[in-house]
Amino acid sequence: MTDTNVEAAKRAAAQQAVADHFDPSASFVGIGSGTTIVYVVEAIKERSTNPSVLFVPTGYQSRQLVINAGLTPISFDSIPDRVMLDVAFDGADEVDTELNCIKGGGACLFQEKLVAERAKKFVCVADYRKRQDRLLTNWPTIPIEVAPLSQHKVEASLRLLGSTNPKLRTTLLEKSGPLKTDQHFFIIDAPFPALLTSADVAAGKGKGDGSDGTWEVNNISKAIKGLTGVLEVGIFSGMNGNDAQALRAKDGALSAVTGGQKPIAVYFGMADGSVKLRTADGEQ
Numbered sequence: 001m002t003d004t005n006v007e008a009a010k011r012a013a014a015q016q017a018v019a020d021h022f023d024p025s026a027s028f029v030g031i032g033s034g035t036t037i038v039y040v041v042e043a044i045k046e047r048s049t050n051p052s053v054l055f056v057p058t059g060y061q062s063r064q065l066v067i068n069a070g071l072t073p074i075s076f077d078s079i080p081d082r083v084m085l086d087v088a089f090d091g092a093d094e095v096d097t098e099l100n101c102i103k104g105g106g107a108c109l110f111q112e113k114l115v116a117e118r119a120k121k122f123v124c125v126a127d128y129r130k131r132q133d134r135l136l137t138n139w140p141t142i143p144i145e146v147a148p149l150s151q152h153k154v155e156a157s158l159r160l161l162g163s164t165n166p167k168l169r170t171t172l173l174e175k176s177g178p179l180k181t182d183q184h185f186f187i188i189d190a191p192f193p194a195l196l197t198s199a200d201v202a203a204g205k206g207k208g209d210g211s212d213g214t215w216e217v218n219n220i221s222k223a224i225k226g227l228t229g230v231l232e233v234g235i236f237s238g239m240n241g242n243d244a245q246a247l248r249a250k251d252g253a254l255s256a257v258t259g260g261q262k263p264i265a266v267y268f269g270m271a272d273g274s275v276k277l278r279t280a281d282g283e284q
């Protein structure tokens with residue numbers, strides 16, 4: 001499959017997601033990071049008729065995308081208290097059947113999680129390579145953002161949790177050395193065996209708590225997040241996206257959704273040009 005197919009798949013998924021979820025009269029719209037979000041911004045630009053919509057970026061690249069499209073950015077910490085974003089769009093590195101996602105392949109995950117949690121609707125857009133039954137099927141590692149001082153300690157802890165060879169992400173561009181995130185932190189990429197869904201655990205496919213070598217998505221995410229030195233884990237999981245959306249829509253329910261970062265919908269651009277939509281109700 002050529003890169004042209006992949007790019008066409010991303011664009012098709014983005015067009016569909018924006019047609020279904022971008023309301024030009026929205027007040028606040030979250031914009032994720034990566035290569036697929038470029039097509040989302042392109043689609044929003046085509047439909048944007050209201051210059052007062054404010055776009056909340058999730059990092060440097062994302063902010064530049066918003067500005068270059070002639071849209072107006074607002075930083076996450078300038079959003080008024082208790083105000084929710086109408087919708088947030090983002091890419092994903094892999095998505096399972098329960099809509100859990102791996103993110104952070106482009107070193108953005110912390111700000112993406114802040115924005116996803118703050119949105120009434122979180123919508124993901126991806127190409128067919130990301131559409132899997134379980135996380136860590138095709139995508140090899142969990143990206144983890146850590147404080148530089150804690151790198152070795154976190155790597156050692158990840159080995160104890162069962163990661164075979166956690167590695168500091170480095171860059172050879174311009175200057176070799178550790179890649180730095182927008183927070184000036186490091187990224188550790190930690191390989192684990194494919195992660196069980198909650199349905200897998202219910203069906204007895206493994207305990208999912210690490211004791212038998214299997215990890216369920218939410219359990220491994222919590223275990224890694226609990227390590228001192230970890231700022232964020234590139235697993236977006238927790239509450240079902242529909243339930244989280246209902247809670248987020250209720251004034252004052254913000255704290256109740258902590259830990260619920262799943263999208264309500266994932267649009268996959270397919271190799272044949274079609275778009276598949278995965279939600280809590282299944283796939284069409």
Ligand SMILES: O=C[C@H](O)[C@H](O)[C@H](O)COP(=O)(O)O
Binds near residue numbers: 033091105
């Ligand atoms: O760190 C990057 C973000 O989490 C991206 O949204 C994710 O890696 C997907 O990126 P892409 O759209 O380039 O596949």
